[in-house]
Amino acid sequence: MIRTxxxxxxxxxxxxxIPLFAMAVVLAGRPPLPYGVALGYLIMLVALSTVFVAIKRRRDTALGGAIRFWPAFGMGLAISLVASLFYVVAWEAALTVTGMGFIDDYAKAAIAEQRAAGAGPEALARLSAEMEQFKADYADPLFRLPITLTEILPIGILVSLASAALLRNARFLPARPLPA
Structure with missing residues (x-):
């Protein structure tokens, strides 16, 4: 099961x-895409669909068509954790290649958004100070890594829950016998 x-x-x-790294490097220094968050979460869902496939394959081939919820959920969590580690490494690699430029771009975009919304000078000064503190905090890997992990791991937990709940029912997408 470890191999799976x-x-x-x-x-x-x-x-x-791979898409995370590519988009971060290609779009470095540019404002974030308006649909970038949606695209990122869509990619996460597509990637984490492997959780469903792995649990179904284990249920159908190794376990004779039946799997209990907790073993399926545990397997899904383990797969999600491995995928999350790849995600964190890809983000760290992108930050290294781009020279941590993301956080500067993020801060500038947040301030520009508030300025366009009509925020007053006091609010902008407060936001600027918060962004400077955030940039200092973000430079610390012990602050940055958990934040990055929380971007994908909750999605993996939800996909694992849904997959385990669905696939524990042996009648849901039952294994098909091989043709003779």
């Missing part, structure tokens, strides 16, 4: 990590 977890987790990690 590492295989499917690595596949999911590559599916989510």
């Amino acid at each position: 977890i590492l295989t499917y987790g690595s596949i999911a990690g590559l599916i989510v990590g």
Whole structure:
């Protein structure tokens, strides 16, 4: 089962990590895309669909068509954790290649958004100070890594829950016998 977890987790990690790295490097120094968050979460869902595939494959091939909720959920969590580690490594690599430029761009965009919304000078000064503090905090890997992990891991938990709940029912997408 460890081999399955590492295989499917690595596949999911590559599916989510490569686009993350590519978009972060290509779009460095530019304002964030208006649909960037939605695209990122869509990529995460596509990548984490490997959780469903892995649990179904284990249920149908190794366990004779039945799997209990907790073993399925545990397997899904393990695959999600491996994929999340790939995601974190891809983000750290992108930050290294771009020289941590993301956080400066993020701060500038947040301030510009508030300025366009008509925020007063006091509010802008307060936001600027908060952004400077955030930039200092973000430079610390012990602050940055958990934040990055919380971007993808909750999605993995939800996909694992849904997959385990659905696939514990042996009648849901039952295994098909091989043609003779």
